[in-house]
Amino acid sequence: MSEAKKVVLLGATGSIGESALRVLRAHPHRLQLVGISAHSDAQGLFAIAEEFGVKDLCLSEKVSEVPPAPGNATLRRGPRGLEELAALHEADITLVAVVGSAGLLPTLAAIQGGNDVILANKEALVVGGKFVMEAAREAGVRILPADSEHNAVFQCLQGVPEHDVDRIILTASGGPFREFSLEQMASVTSEEALAHPNWSMGPKITVDSATMANKGLELIEAHWLFGLPAERLDVVIHPPSLVHSLVRLVDGCVLAQLTPPSMTFALQHALLYPDRASGVDKSLDFSEPLDLSFAPPDLQRFPCLRLAREAMQTEGIAPTVFNAANEIAVDAFLRNRIGFLDIPAIIEATLNDTQHRDPKNIEEILSADSEARRLAMEKLRD
Ligand code: NAD
Ligand code: MG
Secondary structure, eight states, rough: OOOEEEEETTTSHHHHHHHHHHHHOOOOTTEEEEEEEESHHHHHHHHHHHHHTOOOOOOEEEOOOOOOOOTTEEEHHHHHHHHHHHHOTTEEEEEEOOOOOOEEEEHHHHHHTTEEEEOOOHHHHHHHHHHHHHHHHHHHHHEEOOHHHHHHHHHHTOOOOGEEEEEEEEEEEOOOTTTTHHHHEEEEEEEHHTSSSSOOOOOHHHHHHHHHHHHHHHHHHHHHHOOOOOGGEEEEEEETEEEEEEEEETSEEEEEEEOOSSSHHHHHHHHHHHOOOOOSSSOTTTTSOOOOOOOOOOOOTOOHHHHHHHHHHHTTHHHHHHHHHHHHHHHHTTSSOOOOOHHHHHHOOOHTOOOOOOOOOHHHHHHHHHHHHHHHHHHHHO
């Protein structure tokens, strides 16, 4: 067997991080963890470092008091430290599993450092997709999707020529409020939004799933990964979360990829690509009845999905602004400072107050991101 692939895992202490570690544990001869980050949880980071014998570490939040790193490990600090770790020369692949637009610069750093990238973080593509994809082409590195829908599409597209693809249809569970009226949604709490029916995930993406902003972000992510225009990207509600997405070909045939709702399948696929090995979770059991129902989404009750689609069609900085306003609003909702329906209201107001333009470089993306955050913060106070 060939040498083990050397993996850097950014966001090792999160929900995706945890699933990725399960895959790494199961395949020690194929995958070797060489670098890990956490934002502020030093104890959690050091425990992973000890278990996997990792020598390159980073705490991306500059906290003042940090206990010494175990053994002779190198502990990097802050966002620059995270970029350095992302580009670790020794590594073959960098798995970006940090949350939010904080994933953008480390993703670019990994690409520029010549590492292949596995993206669980979708915000990097939403915010700076044009520049991330350009940089990957220039550096000749691969971007593999670990988001379950995009990983499913990637798998369905193997061996399919581009001109045979008609549309990509992303599946969505619909979240905990799938059947709620707007009136009911007005009074839901953060605890209710955090109780996702199928997936156990970090708090930000769990709220994004409840508002369906997540599916909106994923439409934009799919646009950059697969190069299809907005009008050939669809969303369908599929409450059991077994079909992870669909690809319709020009002749009308529809391809799908199915697994139980666990991120280990997509993560293992991306980590071992193009090889395969036994999975760490049980596959689907067809001796039981399986529900594979599909229904169209309701854009009226889920305005975040409509707003994301509009931002995707507007192009330029609109997706960056959509994402920034969403991050601010979700954070405020999680702190119980605003209501659930204030999330789309803040996004819409921020988009309306933005002077739309085409960003020429990553600096212009970063300034659009901070400007949108400032605008969205102002709306919180209104
Ligand atoms: P999480 O909140 O559970 O974990 C986030 C990780 O990133 C932690 O290790 C945390 O320490 C670190 N982190 C937090 N803020 C940071 C910052 N500002 N800079 C650097 N690191 C930071 O989140 P998650 O659910 O694991 O999601 C991670 C990413 O993967 C998100 O972009 C999410 O949309 C995407 N994703 C998650 C799932 C899932 O099942 N959880 C599925 C698909 C895609
Ligand atoms: Mg997803």
